[in-house]
Structures are given as structure tokens and as C-alpha cells.
Amino acid sequence: MLPRLMSSEYTYQIAAVNPIGAARSTPPPPLLRYTVAMKYDLPSGVTLDEGRGGWPRVSVATDLCTAELYLHGAHLCHWQPRSHPRPVLWMSRASRFETGAPIRGGVPICFPWFGPNAAAPEAPVHGIVRLGEWTLEGAEVERDGTAVIRLSWPSDAGSRASAPAEVALAYEVRLGDALSMALTVANLAAAALTFEEALHTYFAVSDVRQVGVEGLAGAIFVDKTDGGTRKAQDDAVITISREPDRLYVNTPATLTLTDPGFGRRIRVAKMGSLTSVVWNPWIAKSRAMSDFGDDEWPGMICLETANAAENAVTLPPAAGHTMTAVVSLLGLSGSS
Numbered sequence: 166m167l168p169r170l171m172s173s174e175y176t177y178q179i180a181a182v183n184p185i186g187a188a189r190s191t192p193p194p195p196l197l198r199y200t201v202a203m204k205y206d207l208p209s210g211v212t213l214d215e216g217r218g219g220w221p222r223v224s225v226a227t228d229l230c231t232a233e234l235y236l237h238g239a240h241l242c243h244w245q246p247r248s249h250p251r252p253v254l255w256m257s258r259a260s261r262f263e264t265g266a267p268i269r270g271g272v273p274i275c276f277p278w279f280g281p282n283a284a285a286p287e288a289p290v291h292g293i294v295r296l297g298e299w300t301l302e303g304a305e306v307e308r309d310g311t312a313v314i315r316l317s318w319p320s321d322a323g324s325r326a327s328a329p330a331e332v333a334l335a336y337e338v339r340l341g342d343a344l345s346m347a348l349t350v351a352n353l354a355a356a357a358l359t360f361e362e363a364l365h366t367y368f369a370v371s372d373v374r375q376v377g378v379e380g381l382a383g384a385i386f387v388d389k390t391d392g393g394t395r396k397a398q399d400d401a402v403i404t405i406s407r408e409p410d411r412l413y414v415n416t417p418a419t420l421t422l423t424d425p426g427f428g429r430r431i432r433v434a435k436m437g438s439l440t441s442v443v444w445n446p447w448i449a450k451s452r453a454m455s456d457f458g459d460d461e462w463p464g465m466i467c468l469e470t471a472n473a474a475e476n477a478v479t480l481p482p483a484a485g486h487t488m489t490a491v492v493s494l495l496g497l498s499g500s501s
């Protein structure tokens with residue numbers, strides 16, 4: 166029996182898990198790890214195809230934007246409004262597309278913990294949901310041209326076994342002139358559930374040393390490059406001249422990333438989030454990461470919409486929580 170995706174609209178065959186010889190008269194090409202079969206009954210402008218590593222990928226090409234989202238980790242790897250000359254998200258050319266590894270760049274989803282798991286140091290950094298396949302629940306293109314992709318997790322018995330007891334995640338990505346990402350966590354258990362989460366967004370920049378981040382003046386941050394020391398953000402504009410690895414806590418503020426080299430500002434508004442993370446690996450950490458090119462660090466900055474540290478969310482039984490990030494582009498003078 167093949168796993169079903171999106172009711173009866175099409176069937177998705179995962180060759181790695183399901184030997185599909187019985188279902189096909191000819192075997193799949195040797196490098197084809199996943200096979201998209203049957204009908205592509207998706208709206209015009211949205212396709213389900215094979216991406217890097219043979220992984221299933223939702224590709225969007227509408228009047229408003231182009232985008233790519235992998236079912237692995239529900240990972241958005243690309244978004245570019247048609248009105249804009251370059252991609253908004255950064256992807257490492259060294260990213261792995263391998264089972265058990267996260268994708269480097271785009272928007273990884275961190276859940277149910279952020280960073281290392283203090284109680285289980287051997288557990289994967291940033292949780293488990295960026296490492297496994299999500300289920301595509303639906304896709305549509307709205308009247309104004311916005312493509313909406315919906316996914317859910319856990320998707321299979323394996324991820325269900327590794328999930329915190331009776332939790333369900335829903336992820337809605339809205340792709341148009343703006344990008345909206347909404348992660349909903351539902352606690353289906355009889356006990357309260359506490360978790361951390363992040364939409365770990367990598368933005369492409371002309372040169373991280375030339376950009377400025379606004380919106381966090383007066384906020385307190387945990388400086389992970391200084392043993393977790395807490396500091397106050399004094400400067401209104403954050404500039405980067407060494408590795409920043411900062412968790413700004415108790416802040417719902419909208420961030421603005423000004424990039425004169427690319428002639429744009431990126432605005433990140435958020436709902437249901439009290440933590441913002443600012444990160445760039447700089448020189449030494451880039452070299453230490455096997456899935457990050459040594460010379461790539463100037464071209465990216467992570468501005469992450471999160472709930473971490475003291476902003477971890479506690480959900481009572483039968484409750485849900487949604488965290489949303491809305492990314493939009495502005496010109497340097499403020500116009501879109």
C-alpha cells in the first residue's frame with residue numbers, strides 16, 4: 166500500500182521506503198529516490214517534482230513569484246517576487262540533500278527545541294522536524310495570485326515515534342509579493358506541553374558587513390558567543406563585524422534589514438513570537454561546517470522568528486499555538 170498524499174488527487178510513492186517494483190512495470194532510474202506518480206492535480210503554477218537529492222519538492226511559478234519548498238523539513242529554499250531582481254532567501258551551495266541531514270539555507274523549522282537539547286546532548290541540534298519528511302496537505306492559488314502550500318507533521322510512524330507525545334504541527338506558507346509562514350503546534354495530549362521553535366530564516370545579503378538590522382533597540386539578548394551572557398541592545402542599528410549569535414528575548418518587534426548593496430530593505434513582521442535570533446557564522450565557524458562554503462558567510466544573515474529560552478511556549482491540553490513570520494521587501498527609501 167502506498168502512502169496517500171492529498172486525498173485522492175495524486176499518489177506519492179516513496180521508493181526508498183516502499184519497494185515499488187510491484188507497482189511499476191519498469192524499475193525507477195537508479196538515482197531516483199522518490200517517484201512522483203499519478204496525477205498532478207495541483208493548481209496552475211504549482212508543481213510537485215523531484216528536487217536535489219531526488220527529494221520531493223513543491224515548485225511555484227505564478228504571476229507574483231517563484232518559490233521552492235521541499236517536503237524534507239517543510240523547508241522553503243527559494244522565494245523571489247517577480248517584481249524583484251534577485252532571490253530573497255540564501256542557500257548554501259554546499260548544502261546536503263541527504264537523509265538525516267538538514268538543508269543549509271532557506272527556512273529550516275526548529276522544533277521542539279532550539280539549539281542543543283540540554284537534557285539530551287546527543288539529540289539533534291534544533292530539534293527533529295527539519296530532518297524528516299512532512300506531508301503535503303494541500304496547495305491552492307488564491308484569486309490575487311498568492312500560492313498557499315499547507316503541510317503537516319508528523320508524517321509517518323517514524324516521525325510519530327520521535328515526536329513529543331501527541332503533538333501535531335501544521336505549516337502554512339503563503340507565497341506572493343510577500344511571504345508568510347505560519348507554524349501551528351497543537352497539543353493533543355492530556356498534559357501540558359512545553360516547546361521551543363524557530364523559523365530559522367536565512368536572508369541573502371550583498372555583504373553582511375554592510376547591512377543594518379533595526380527593531381531591537383533596548384531589547385535584552387543572550388550572547389551565545391560570550392557564554393550566554395545577557396546584554397542590552399544599545400545601538401538602534403545592529404551592524405555586523407564579527408560572529409553574531411544572539412537570542413533577543415521578550416520582543417515581538419518587527420525587524421528591518423537594510424542592504425544598500427542590493428538596494429533593498431527586508432521587513433520581518435511576526436506574530437506569536439517573542440524571540441528573534443540574529444546569526445552569522447563568520448569565518449571560523451563557516452570553515453568548521455561541512456555543509457557551508459568557507460567563503461559564503463558574507464552573503465547571508467539569519468533573522469529568525471522564534472520562541473526560545475524563557476520564551477518557550479507551554480500549551481495546556483487540547484490547545485494550539487501559531488507563530489507567524491511575514492517577510493516583505495521595501496526599497497531603500499521605504500517604497501515597495
Ligand code: BG6
Pocket residue numbers: 267280290291365389410411442444469
Ligand atoms: C542558530 C544558532 O540559530 O543556528 C547557532 O543560534 C547555530 O548557535 C546556528 O550555530 C546553525 O545551527 P545548525 O544546527 O543549523 O548548524
